[in-house]
Amino acid sequence: MAKPNSSSTAIKLLQSHSLTTLVHREIERRILSGDMAPGDKLNEADVAGELNVSRGPVREAFRALEQAGLVRTEKNRGVFVREISLAEADEIYEVRAGLDELIGRLAAERITAAQVAELRELLKKMQRVARARSVDDYYPLNVRFHALLASCAGNATLESVYGQLVNELHLYRRETLARGADSFPISTREHSEIVDALARRDGDRAARLLYGHAMESRERLHATLERAVAPPPTRTPPLPPQRAPRRNRRPEVPR
Amino acid sequence: MAKPNSSSTAIKLLQSHSLTTLVHREIERRILSGDMAPGDKLNEADVAGELNVSRGPVREAFRALEQAGLVRTEKNRGVFVREISLAEADEIYEVRAGLDELIGRLAAERITAAQVAELRELLKKMQRVARARSVDDYYPLNVRFHALLASCAGNATLESVYGQLVNELHLYRRETLARGADSFPISTREHSEIVDALARRDGDRAARLLYGHAMESRERLHATLERAVAPPPTRTPPLPPQRAPRRNRRPEVPR
DNA sequence: GTGTTGCAGATTGTTGACAATCTACAAACG
């Protein structure tokens, strides 16, 4: 009765929230927020106990997180927060640069006036924080800026793939404490130029700026790492045998 | 005793192959091979029975497949082979084009002589098949060509992301039977030019060719679809209520 | 003392049973 097909959003939420989903999100939150460091072990029974569920949903959530690249599983040994090597971070930066380039080209075509305004708003906030040199405040704003940019490309698939890579890079940052790559507000001018190019619908320039911007982050990462090569390697004193396998997504040709 | 640290690969295989993994691969194979069509329902008990395992591993495999974008889950209703709309296929093609461009640029720097030879070998085979106009033989070769190209970029992350998108597009092909997009051997000349550019290490040209190549596939897809707009919509006579939600990967800003 | 072997505890992998929810059909009602 009443409204049969109003599709009340509240209903939809409860409809899709199984325990597995909840557990998945909670663990993801813990990993990305830094509550758990890369290499930490996730004990099924402990997690289940803390969240007051049984081990079934926890195991299901682990499989999803593994596919998302946030944890690594070793049979009969457990799941661990994924550790990202410098080489892997390098790879991810490279892919991200390519996607950023695409984002620039597409966003220039499709961006709306409201989105430009929102970006400029965010830019102002970033410049304030940059002047205050508060690095830890700057990083999340930078992440938000690029996420917003990705959404301006008007391609949900692109946004989703991009977001996954950013998550993995975030993991790397947590692991090495190599704060330099995306944190220092070196790039406020570049950010402004990007938004300007988008506002003028100059896709080629936006694409070029964004690609260069991402590659610079990668360079800064290397610089930071090389500077920190003589001091202790940031943590991990004993470092277990390291029999970690590669990730498991494979192309697989049909037929 | 004997060889304590030979890391015999046979051991490693049994080490990582849990039932969940096996089930995951088997279902993936069934979906990509076309044994199951998009929209088909995957019944937990049935799958468990066919593979002689209990429902636990099956459910875990489902969660991984969902994250990989191959199935869609509706709470209390089941999991279904993902149906990809034209709009989504369009998005994926767009992202794939961007990645192809990146692949061209990177592969030009890193490709080896052996890889060039392998590509040329494959090209010859493709031209033979193209002359014979056997479309169904051409498609898998085309897939292999692009997978090989992706591996030449020397970036495992890129290869993995690219492979996932290709899988999803394959799903679209299965769904619509829109064979035109990647099947017709229109592009043997373009393929040759791409390999030539890579062999000359002309990254800019390879990137441009590959981007254009992917975008052409997208255009062909549209053309094929528009040509088939008056005839019946390729299948799905009743078409259930269609309350499919969006995919569930989300960026999620930390802290 | 050094290295090996064998247990005990803990953790993961798997299973089957139970609870909650949905679908479909049929009976009752207007």
Add this chain to the structure above:
DNA sequence: CGTTTGTAGATTGTCAACAATCTGCAACAC
């Protein structure tokens, strides 16, 4: 005759117990 309501069956969501495997320590042999 069409609509609604209730019930039965099937299916998914969750749980707790069992089996297999691993880790660490202690006892033993050399």
